[in-house]
Amino acid sequence: MVHVATIVPISLTVGANRIVPAVAIPYPLGNPELPEKEERELRLNLAKKALRALQVEVEKQTVFEE
Amino acid sequence: MAEKKYRVVHYLNQFFAQIGGEAKANIPPLIKEGAVGPGIPLQQALGEEGEVVATVVCGDSYFAENIEAAAEKVVELVCPYKPDVFVAGPAFNAGRYGIACGAACSAVSNKLGIPVVTAMYQENPALDLYRKEVYVIPTADSVRDMKEAIPKMAGFMRKLGLGQEIGLPQEEGYFPRGIRVNQFVGRTGAERAVDMLLSKLRREPFQSEYPMPTFERIPPSPAIKDLRSATIALVTSGGIVPLGNPDRIEAASASKFADYNIAGVDDLTPDAYQTCHGGYDPTYANDDPDRVLPLDAMRTLEKDGTIGKLYDLYYVTVGNATSVANARKFGKAIAEKLKAAGVKGVILTST
Numbered sequence: 001m002v003h004v005a006t007i008v009p010i011s012l013t014v015g016a017n018r019i020v021p022a023v024a025i026p027y028p029l030g031n032p033e034l035p036e037k038e039e040r041e042l043r044l045n046l047a048k049k050a051l052r053a054l055q056v057e058v059e060k061q062t063v064f065e066e
Numbered sequence: 067m068a069e070k071k072y073r074v075v076h077y078l079n080q081f082f083a084q085i086g087g088e089a090k091a092n093i094p095p096l097i098k099e100g101a102v103g104p105g106i107p108l109q110q111a112l113g114e115e116g117e118v119v120a121t122v123v124c125g126d127s128y129f130a131e132n133i134e135a136a137a138e139k140v141v142e143l144v145c146p147y148k149p150d151v152f153v154a155g156p157a158f159n160a161g162r163y164g165i166a167c168g169a170a171c172s173a174v175s176n177k178l179g180i181p182v183v184t185a186m187y188q189e190n191p192a193l194d195l196y197r198k199e200v201y202v203i204p205t206a207d208s209v210r211d212m213k214e215a216i217p218k219m220a221g222f223m224r225k226l227g228l229g230q231e232i233g234l235p236q237e238e239g240y241f242p243r244g245i246r247v248n249q250f251v252g253r254t255g256a257e258r259a260v261d262m263l264l265s266k267l268r269r270e271p272f273q274s275e276y277p278m279p280t281f282e283r284i285p286p287s288p289a290i291k292d293l294r295s296a297t298i299a300l301v302t303s304g305g306i307v308p309l310g311n312p313d314r315i316e317a318a319s320a321s322k323f324a325d326y327n328i329a330g331v332d333d334l335t336p337d338a339y340q341t342c343h344g345g346y347d348p349t350y351a352n353d354d355p356d357r358v359l360p361l362d363a364m365r366t367l368e369k370d371g372t373i374g375k376l377y378d379l380y381y382v383t384v385g386n387a388t389s390v391a392n393a394r395k396f397g398k399a400i401a402e403k404l405k406a407a408g409v410k411g412v413i414l415t416s417t
Binding site for chain 1: 281282283285288289290291298347349350351353354356358360362364366367372373412413414415416417
């Protein structure tokens with residue numbers, strides 16, 4: 001499981017082991033300021049990042065900043 | 067002139083009443099005169115002020131399988147003794163016994179208006195079921211704690227028997243019932259909070275007025291070795307639901323989660339989906355629900371072979387003021403279903 005969440009400290013507190021920081025609270029995988037095409041690309045990249053995190057062995061809670 | 071002794075009826079299971087073990091767990095409620103088993107040291111602790119006039123006994127399995135009927139029968143048996151106090155247990159960590167104690171106390175309290183008290187371990191599943199309506203005294207998790215439990219119960223029973231007022235949990239030693247009582251305090255909350263912070267900064271002890279729940283640490287799951295053949299599922303606490311919120315997931319303090327089928331859906335659009343989460347500005351999620359549940363991105367990654375398959379169902383709840391207990395429950399249930407379905411990984415999105 002990978003947690004894509006904006007407030008990383010909360011995700012850490014509740015014990016998620018793989019965390020990918022999201023964009024913002026009302027649009028974790030989006031950005032209404034961007035034109036549609038770029039927003040979709042941003043979302044796709046975040047999803048890819050989340051999937052990459054699932055493929056990394058971790059021993060403790062890890063935030064995938066990158 | 068001697069004071070009238072307050073009368074106590076005690077509830078025990080078949081084991082503590084020395085009737086038998088599991089083989090006798092099916093006996094229906096019965097009543098015996100005087101104190102039995104742990105009721106004897108309880109009577110000693112009450113001294114001359116109180117008297118255990120009778121002991122109600124029921125088999126743990128009988129009670130757990132017939133809660134309402136058994137509780138009613140207990141009430142019927144207790145009534146003629148006209149006790150001033152009804153006490154059950156201590157149940158320690160025994161689940162069925164805890165439920166029987168809680169249910170018996172609850173019924174006696176509601177039907178006969180008699181003050182009640184029981185005792186059990188904090189992890190006894192019965193505690194959360196009955197703590198709001200019945201005083202429950204904490205014990206350790208096994209019968210080894212009997213020697214400590216008895217005087218605590220006796221002390222509390224004495225107060226009930228003498229008609230004394232019961233104060234706050236921390237003063238009287240019972241499990242907090244979740245009842246809020248307004249009080250006037252000398253200083254404002256702001257002043258008290260700053261004082262606590264100053265103490266914390268000075269590494270001095272301080273007493274929190276609101277202890278935070280503790281969260282367990284779970285060992286990380288192993289990495290996915292072969293993503294290209296893996297089924298990945300989407301789960302969200304962001305409240306993305308079909309338009310109209312058909313299962314009525316609450317905007318706050320969700321009491322449920324739901325699953326929805328997205329087979330053949332490539333994109334979440336405002337004519338078919340919405341958010342029902344009351345804790346963030348819904349405008350952006352309603353305009354494009356993919357911003358919270360990234361279905362379109364996952365479809366792309368499924369089509370280009372990055373992942374084997376996007377699971378046909380997604381799971382949703384609302385993570386706004388959701389109780390930790392419920393969140394745990396939902397998480398466990400969802401995980402079990404996903405595991406049974408052969409899902410290898412989950413992307414959980416939160417707002």
